[in-house]
Amino acid sequence: MKRIAVFAVAVAALLLGAGTAVAGHGDEVVVGPVDPPWVLANPSLGGECSFLPATGDAAKITMLTGIERSTTHTGTNGNGVTTIKNFTRATGTAVDQGGHVYNWLYKNQFSVSNTRDNLDVYSGIMVDSFTLDDPHGPLLLKNGFRAVITTDFASFFSSDPLNSFGDPIDFGTGAAHCDPL
Numbered sequence: 001m002k003r004i005a006v007f008a009v010a011v012a013a014l015l016l017g018a019g020t021a022v023a024g025h026g027d028e029v030v031v032g033p034v035d036p037p038w039v040l041a042n043p044s045l046g047g048e049c050s051f052l053p054a055t056g057d058a059a060k061i062t063m064l065t066g067i068e069r070s071t072t073h074t075g076t077n078g079n080g081v082t083t084i085k086n087f088t089r090a091t092g093t094a095v096d097q098g099g100h101v102y103n104w105l106y107k108n109q110f111s112v113s114n115t116r117d118n119l120d121v122y123s124g125i126m127v128d129s130f131t132l133d134d135p136h137g138p139l140l141l142k143n144g145f146r147a148v149i150t151t152d153f154a155s156f157f158s159s160d161p162l163n164s165f166g167d168p169i170d171f172g173t174g175a176a177h178c179d180p181l
Contacts, residue, residue: 057098
């Protein structure tokens with residue numbers, strides 16, 4: 001649920017202009033640090049990421065740095081239907097318990113529209129992916145999904161997964177597994 005609530009609040013902030021800079025062609029752009037920092041851990045250490053080893057240095061990974069850029073474009077056609085498109089990309093580094101440094105990449109994009117019959121509810125496709133790799137070692141996490149989402153950007157968010165790979169999230173609750181953002 002936390003992941004879903006964070007998504008809805010972030011998009012609502014984008015739509016309302018909080019912390020945005022307007023780029024060309026009606027796009028709103030937000031650039032900043034990834035906040036709050038995340039931790040991935042094997043379930044044996046109280047985490048949710050079953051793709052991390054149960055023991056050893058890589059059983060728990062903590063974010064060191066992260067910068068995110070999110071671009072949102074909103075447009076309304078002649079029939080009053082509004083489409084919102086967003087692309088978010090974040091990159092950074094993380095460290096395991098043994099001090100090994102990893103690179104990570106997060107990408108999320110969605111396109112949702114309302115209808116003339118229901119201007120407050122938006123529905124469309126979201127694609128989300130998270131990759132964590134160690135350039136000098138064997139650990140590689142690749143997680144993601146493609147889902148139909150429905151939201152009003154204020155009080156509810158639902159997703160119906162079309163496909164997924166790795167172990168990104170719990171689709172019932174929205175809790176992160178191996179996709180912390």
